[in-house]
Amino acid sequence: MNAVLSEPEAGKPSVPYMLAGRVSDEKTVVNISGGITIGGEDVCIIAGPCSIESRDQIMESAAHVKKAGATILRGGAFKPRTSPYAFQGMGVEGLKLLREAGDAFRMPIITEIMDSDDLAVIEEYSDIIQVGARNCQNFSLLRKLGRAKRPVLLKRGMMTTVVELLMSAEYVLAGGNRNVILCERGIRTFESETRNTLDISAVPVLQQKTHLPVIVDPSHAAGTWKLIHPLSLAAIAAGADGLMIEVHPDPDHALSDGMQSLKPERFSDLMIRMAQMARLMGRSIPGSC
Ligand code: PEP
Numbered sequence: 001m002n003a004v005l006s007e008p009e010a011g012k013p014s015v016p017y018m019l020a021g022r023v024s025d026e027k028t029v030v031n032i033s034g035g036i037t038i039g040g041e042d043v044c045i046i047a048g049p050c051s052i053e054s055r056d057q058i059m060e061s062a063a064h065v066k067k068a069g070a071t072i073l074r075g076g077a078f079k080p081r082t083s084p085y086a087f088q089g090m091g092v093e094g095l096k097l098l099r100e101a102g103d104a105f106r107m108p109i110i111t112e113i114m115d116s117d118d119l120a121v122i123e124e125y126s127d128i129i130q131v132g133a134r135n136c137q138n139f140s141l142l143r144k145l146g147r148a149k150r151p152v153l154l155k156r157g158m159m160t161t162v163v164e165l166l167m168s169a170e171y172v173l174a175g176g177n178r179n180v181i182l183c184e185r186g187i188r189t190f191e192s193e194t195r196n197t198l199d200i201s202a203v204p205v206l207q208q209k210t211h212l213p214v215i216v217d218p219s220h221a222a223g224t225w226k227l228i229h230p231l232s233l234a235a236i237a238a239g240a241d242g243l244m245i246e247v248h249p250d251p252d253h254a255l256s257d258g259m260q261s262l263k264p265e266r267f268s269d270l271m272i273r274m275a276q277m278a279r280l281m282g283r284s285i286p287g288s289c
């Protein structure tokens with residue numbers, strides 16, 4: 001019997017992530033709305049700007065990423081910014097604009113939750129709730145998300161190990177929400193040439209340790225658009241179930257993370273190359289050519 005599943009003694013789980021742990025070859029496929037899934041045969045591409053900045057900006061972003069073949073639209077409405085003086089996001093107004101753009105281009109949407117006070121409104125408008133790296137171990141938030149009606153995309157913290165990430169996922173699963181997607185987005189190391197270090201080995205390690213879908217965010221790992229192409233292809237080659245990529249119609253004037261955001265035409269090129277890589281891996285990217 002798999003050690004991960006051995007019977008808990010005296011009501012105590014014998015491993016800290018008994019629900020997240022892999023028990024067989026079977027993987028969890030998370031159903032998003034509109035027949036879209038994460039964790040199945042397809043490689044799911046989530047794309048869009050770091051932040052929602054205006055109706056025009058999110059509409060333009062959605063039009064581009066949809067045309068290029070992305071499946072899910074991203075956009076931050078409540079932004080975790082290092083400086084309290086930096087743009088903090090448009091809040092609920094931004095969330096509504098993201099919903100409008102998602103509906104206009106028939107794409108499910110994902111946005112980040114920072115404060116559990118916003119859970120009800122995010123649940124109402126967003127198809128997926130993102131937990132950012134900074135909240136990966138915010139256990140009270142994770143507990144609340146265990147009772148949420150929407151799938152949760154849980155990003156790895158900058159300083160969390162793979163096992164700690166699995167234990168964070170366990171909080172959500174144990175609360176009754178079995179729709180959790182994990183996201184490797186780079187960890188903090190001594191290396192300073194990149195914003196973070198993409199831990200590419202976390203992808204196959206997680207695929208071995210858990211049945212949950214695993215995606216990669218190369219944008220926050222790299223910190224520069226120049227590395228998004230190679231890192232995205234590496235993620236698919238490593239067995240990722242999807243990617244989340246920042247794309248902005250005018251990165252030079254973006255209110256957050258412009259340096260790491262792809263211009264629409266570069267994203268279109270990348271989609272073609274990712275589709276080729278997915279085929280090599282025996283998978284496909286729906287919507288791409
Ligand atoms: C984001 O997705 O915009 C974000 C803030 O990511 P992370 O939590 O990985 O830094």
Ligand code: MN
Nearest residue numbers: 050246256257
């Ligand atoms: Mn960002």
